[in-house]
Amino acid sequence: MAFDAAHHDAASTRDGHIPHALHPDDPAVAATETGGPGTSPGDLEKPHEYRYETIKGFFLQTEGPKQVDFDVLLARSFGLLDTSPERWTNLRAAVSELQRSAEEGVTYKVLFLGRHGQGWHNFAASKYGHDPWEAHYTYMTTDGELTWGPDPELTELGHEQARTVRRAWGREVEAGAPIDDMTWFVSPLTRTCQTFLDSWEGLYSSPEVWEDWREIYGAHTCDRRSPRTYIAERFPMMQIEEAMTEDDELWRADERETDQHMQMRMRRAMDRVMANNYRTYISVTAHSAILRNLLPVLGHQPYPLATGEMIPVVVKATRLRKA
Structure with missing residues (x-):
């Protein structure tokens, strides 16, 4: 089925995908x-x-490069450098000051990016x-014992990884984590929706599902x-x-999306977040390859996310023209 230009990607095969048997x-990350x-992949x-x-x-x-295990980061407030009892209050105050003193056209957000x-x-x-x-x-959906496509669910370990994040948030909410000033975004794939519910149980309100946050388009059945x-x-x-269309019009069996096209999606999604004046703190539950391409868009160093991991990023956004 052809791409629908009114919705998401009318990009041609040349611009967005690689036709090949x-x-x-490369590298295998998804x-x-x-x-x-x-x-x-660099800023493409x-x-x-x-x-x-x-x-x-x-x-x-x-x-610096990734060198601390995620369980250690969870124990220290998702990696906050400030380890004082006032750590979240201090973060809020610092971000509020950045907002207050920002030049016209500049906005700050704090992203919590979860795989x-x-x-x-x-x-x-x-x-x-x-x-x-x-x-x-x-390219298969099953080996007769395991089923992984299309759109696979979490394993029990996957659920537990997400519940571990929820337990950490429970501790941090008591210490003042900014749940009251947060917006939640989720990829439409089943594994991300399940992860979101486990990670944020009892804390979230009105999560938004956007097609742009989903994993690589095409070929691999797990990404349909x-x-x-x-x-x-x-x-x-x-x-x-x-x-969002009823059927998946973005996934094609004979094509695979490029890093550059994923970065186009990430810039589009981030611009949409900024233009619509969402809250200061943003949660995105997504996938390894799409987050790998979001980080260079944000000017962040490479940081591979294992299953169930989350990375916080303080972002400065400067408007280039009227949004």
């Missing part, structure tokens, strides 16, 4: 539980409406190994989404964007 990801190597897409910069000095994840927990495709990729997975199994009516019935608490 096989579509291995199905790997570790998030792949600590490398970046020019700014659209806003230029983004990562502000250092707030979270450990901006201060979904282990899905059955991650489990299957580990079972078979990355090379056989990328060359063969990722379910119909809109299924998502609405399965996750009635989610606010699905109006433009």
Whole structure:
């Protein structure tokens, strides 16, 4: 089915996808539980409406290469450098001061970017190994024992990874974490919706599902989404964007989306967040490859996210022209 220009991607095969009999990801990050190597595709897409910069000095994840285990980061408030009892109050005050003193056209946001927990495709990729997975199994839906496509669910480990994040938020809310000033965004795939519900149980309000936050389009069966009516019935608490079509018109069996095209989506999504004046603190529950491409858009260093991990980023957005 052709792309619908009125909705999302009318980009041609040349601009957005790679036609080929096989579509291995290089490096393989989407199905790997570790998030792949600590490398970046670089900033491949020019700014659209806003230029983004990562502000250092707030979270450990901006201060150097990834070298601290996620459970350690959870124990220290998702990586806050300030470890005092007033840490969240201090963060709020510092961000508010940045907002107050910002030049015209400049806005600051604090993003909490979470990768979904282990899905059955991650489990299957580990079972078979990355090379056989990328060359063969990722184009299948099942091996007769495991089912990983389309749109796989979380494993029990994946649920537990997300519940671990929820327990950490429970502690941090008591210490003043800014849940009261937060907006939540979710990819429409089942594994991200499940991760969101486990990670934010009892804390969220009106999560918005946007197509742009989803994983790489095309070829790999685990990245094909379910119909809109299924998502609405399965996750009635989610606010699905109006433009989402009933069937997945973005996934094609014979094409695979490029890093540059994913970065186009990430710039588009971030510009939409900024133009609509969402709250200061933003949660995004998404996927490894799309977050790998969001980080260079934000001016952040490479930071591979394992299944269930989350990275906070303080972002400065400068409007380039009237949004």
